[in-house]
Amino acid sequence: MKEKGLLIVLSGPSGVGKGTVRKALFEQENTQFEYSISITTRPPREGEVDGVDYFFKTREEFERLIKEGKLLEYAEYVGNYYGTPVDYVKETMDAGKDVVLEIEVQGAKQVREKFPDGLFIFLAPPSLEELKNRIVSRGTETEELIINRLEEAKKEIEMMDLYDYVVVNDQVELACERIKAIVKAEHCRRERVAKMYKKMLEGEK
Amino acid sequence: MKEKGLLIVLSGPSGVGKGTVRKALFEQENTQFEYSISITTRPPREGEVDGVDYFFKTREEFERLIKEGKLLEYAEYVGNYYGTPVDYVKETMDAGKDVVLEIEVQGAKQVREKFPDGLFIFLAPPSLEELKNRIVSRGTETEELIINRLEEAKKEIEMMDLYDYVVVNDQVELACERIKAIVKAEHCRRERVAKMYKKMLEGEK
Numbered sequence: 001m002k003e004k005g006l007l008i009v010l011s012g013p014s015g016v017g018k019g020t021v022r023k024a025l026f027e028q029e030n031t032q033f034e035y036s037i038s039i040t041t042r043p044p045r046e047g048e049v050d051g052v053d054y055f056f057k058t059r060e061e062f063e064r065l066i067k068e069g070k071l072l073e074y075a076e077y078v079g080n081y082y083g084t085p086v087d088y089v090k091e092t093m094d095a096g097k098d099v100v101l102e103i104e105v106q107g108a109k110q111v112r113e114k115f116p117d118g119l120f121i122f123l124a125p126p127s128l129e130e131l132k133n134r135i136v137s138r139g140t141e142t143e144e145l146i147i148n149r150l151e152e153a154k155k156e157i158e159m160m161d162l163y164d165y166v167v168v169n170d171q172v173e174l175a176c177e178r179i180k181a182i183v184k185a186e187h188c189r190r191e192r193v194a195k196m197y198k199k200m201l202e203g204e205k
Numbered sequence: 206m207k208e209k210g211l212l213i214v215l216s217g218p219s220g221v222g223k224g225t226v227r228k229a230l231f232e233q234e235n236t237q238f239e240y241s242i243s244i245t246t247r248p249p250r251e252g253e254v255d256g257v258d259y260f261f262k263t264r265e266e267f268e269r270l271i272k273e274g275k276l277l278e279y280a281e282y283v284g285n286y287y288g289t290p291v292d293y294v295k296e297t298m299d300a301g302k303d304v305v306l307e308i309e310v311q312g313a314k315q316v317r318e319k320f321p322d323g324l325f326i327f328l329a330p331p332s333l334e335e336l337k338n339r340i341v342s343r344g345t346e347t348e349e350l351i352i353n354r355l356e357e358a359k360k361e362i363e364m365m366d367l368y369d370y371v372v373v374n375d376q377v378e379l380a381c382e383r384i385k386a387i388v389k390a391e392h393c394r395r396e397r398v399a400k401m402y403k404k405m406l407e408g409e410k
């Protein structure tokens with residue numbers, strides 16, 4: 001009757017500050033999440049520790065993991081592979097712990113296919129919110145800046161469709177508070193809670 | 206492009222402590238909810254203030270409100286009417302504020318029919334959680350107490366089906382924290398947020 005942990009996918013457009021928010025989330029004392037460390041073929045930078053920052057692997061090792069279906073998602077950036085080990089994620093969830101992935105939008109798509117019940121959080125740039133406020137306040141006047149920004153905004157808004165929640169990263173601390181609230185709320189969802197109680201009743205029949 | 210407020214319905218079996226949790230929720234400093242004061246035909250008790258604790262009305266006045274469709278929900282208990290004025294709820298939501306109703310399970314059903322998009326929170330007795338723990342820990346042994354409690358538990362669990370969230374009222378403070386997290390999360394739901402951004406784009410076409 002133990003509750004299974006949640007899979008929390010934190011993603012968003014590049015440059016939005018996913019890494020900063022994720023780090024802040026794990027630096028807080030009362031955080032009860034587990035972080036899924038990524039695997040990469042890029043060489044360690046100074047100060048980076050294997051098994052803490054990344055699991056560092058060779059290309060051959062990484063490609064074997066792909067073939068063996070050991071990766072929940074992976075992508076190649078500027079000649080290096082990055083991926084999420086599936087076993088760790090599954091084991092953590094089975095142990096009743098919530099696990100956080102901080103990944104790119106393309107990776108999030110792959111995870112959604114495999115874990116449709118995951119909790120998908122889109123980190124949105126504050127510039128999107130600023131753009132909205134600007135449009136509201138300026139009236140009918142049109143500026144070049146807004147026009148250029150609108151094209152990018154359109155893409156960002158389309159990206160959101162895959163996600164359950166949108167968290168604006170206006171301030172790292174506020175973004176963390178919102179993410180923690182989302183996770184807490186998710187644990188109170190009636191489907192989850194009622195399922196546990198119903199199991200209890202069935203066990204008693 | 207102003208976001209509409211949420212309708213938050215706090216309900217649960219009688220005796221679960223809805224009133225206590227609701228009061229604690231509004232005593233906190235940073236609460237941004239509005240509380241919908243109920244209308245009743247029962248006479249004011251000592252210290253109760255009209256327009257603060259309840260709106261006190263005569264039976265004739267109350268029955269006129271029913272006829273005129275001015276009540277979001279109502280019920281009769283031991284000869285007295287209790288109801289929720291619909292205008293206040295609508296106006297508060299339109300002003301972008303979240304409004305909380307603390308009502309009985311029967312009333313919550315009526316509200317769900319009129320506001321299917323409301324945020325329905327079921328406050329569950331800690332005895333349900335205790336029962337679950339007891340069943341898990343005791344193994345196969347059966348006690349009369351558990352059998353009696355199971356019938357009641359079954360009803361409580363069936364009641365949950367109407368709700369979006371279940372909050373166990375083990376400690377008033379913890380229950381309040383969960384409710385606040387649920388409301389915060391709800392404001393980050395992709396459907397709500399993306400809708401606002403899409404409106405922004407449409408306004409620019």
